[in-house]
Amino acid sequence: MVRTPCFDKNGLKKGAWSKEEDDKLKAYIQRYGNWNWRQLPKFAGLSRCGKSCRLRWMNYLRPGLKHGSYSKQEEDLILKLYDELGTKWSAMAEKLPGRTDNEIKNYWHTYLKKRAKSSTKQTPVVRQPDEISAENVVSDSPVEQTSKDYPLPQEQASSGSVSSTYCDYAVFSGINWAAEESTDCFGSFSQPIENFWTEPFLVDTSFDQSDFLSSSMEGEFMLSHYYCDGNEFFNQSMQEFQAT
DNA sequence: AACAGAGTCAACCGCAGCTAA
DNA sequence: GTTAGCTGCGGTTGACTCTGT
Numbered sequence: 001m002v003r004t005p006c007f008d009k010n011g012l013k014k015g016a017w018s019k020e021e022d023d024k025l026k027a028y029i030q031r032y033g034n035w036n037w038r039q040l041p042k043f044a045g046l047s048r049c050g051k052s053c054r055l056r057w058m059n060y061l062r063p064g065l066k067h068g069s070y071s072k073q074e075e076d077l078i079l080k081l082y083d084e085l086g087t088k089w090s091a092m093a094e095k096l097p098g099r100t101d102n103e104i105k106n107y108w109h110t111y112l113k114k115r116a117k118s119s120t121k122q123t124p125v126v127r128q129p130d131e132i133s134a135e136n137v138v139s140d141s142p143v144e145q146t147s148k149d150y151p152l153p154q155e156q157a158s159s160g161s162v163s164s165t166y167c168d169y170a171v172f173s174g175i176n177w178a179a180e181e182s183t184d185c186f187g188s189f190s191q192p193i194e195n196f197w198t199e200p201f202l203v204d205t206s207f208d209q210s211d212f213l214s215s216s217m218e219g220e221f222m223l224s225h226y227y228c229d230g231n232e233f234f235n236q237s238m239q240e241f242q243a244t
Numbered sequence: 245a246a247c248a249g250a251g252t253c254a255a256c257c258g259c260a261g262c263t264a265a
Numbered sequence: 266g267t268t269a270g271c272t273g274c275g276g277t278t279g280a281c282t283c284t285g286t
Contacts, residue, residue, distance in 0.1 A: 015254095015280090016280090037272070038270080038271065051273095052256080055254090060254080088274090088275090089274075089275065101275080102254080102255085103254095106254085106273075110251070202250075227276075246286105249285085251284090252280105252281085253280100255279090255280105257275105260273090260275105263270090263272100264268105265273105
């Protein structure tokens with residue numbers, strides 16, 4: 001299912017990610033944010049290219065992602081969005097909280113392409129773009145159910161990064177990601193520091209997540225410019241987590 | 245049990261677009 | 266206006282799993 005790990009001529013690792021690499025990347029981004037994908041692997045102690053790190057984070061490690069089977073409503077929405085947007089997978093992902101462009105793309109190619117072909121024999125339903133939105137999704141999944149109860153502000157629904165939308169969804173919908181991923185959530189991100197950009201981005205090759213967690217709980221790590229797609233999410237999550 | 249072909253999906257590749265110098 | 270560096274996107278690949286024979 002995944003590519004066998006190997007090293008290219010520059011000594012950069014390719015292929016499947018190990019648990020250890022995941023932990024390093026996750027911990028680093030949650031600590032410092034993705035301030036520069038190109039430089040990030042060097043500081044995080046990873047033998048990967050920045051692109052690979054970004055992809056891994058966006059498609060797999062990022063909080064709030066849903067994995068697994070799609071609901072009927074999600075399938076229908078993807079089909080409708082495909083009619084409207086074509087292969088704009090990232091645009092589709094914005095309408096499907098918790099799903100990535102890559103995942104939607106794969107799902108399309110494996111399942112929905114066939115379904116779409118068969119349905120083209122019927123008269124297609126033409127919809128205006130503004131008719132298709134996340135709030136039109138009716139789903140039995142917790143995220144989507146509650147997102148109807150806590151609709152996104154317009155600017156959040158229509159602009160900004162995909163991931164911040166996911167995160168805001170999570171926050172709006174009251175999902176306690178901190179509780180779900182307690183080891184991934186770190187206290188005090190909401191507290192500011194003066195010199196985030198001048199803070200040394202130390203290579204955490206000997207990084208111990210439990211140490212980090214405990215120390216961060218005590219408020220030792222504080223970020224003001226947490227330059228991460230999910231900064232709002234983390235700030236909110238931290239507050240929720242600390243409140244529990 | 246063994247093999248072949250189909251299906252799945254994480255990851256890679258290359259390009260376009262954006263921004264800063 | 267040009268160039269370089271970086272990010273994000275969409276298409277594609279290929280290792281692995283599943284299913285049928």
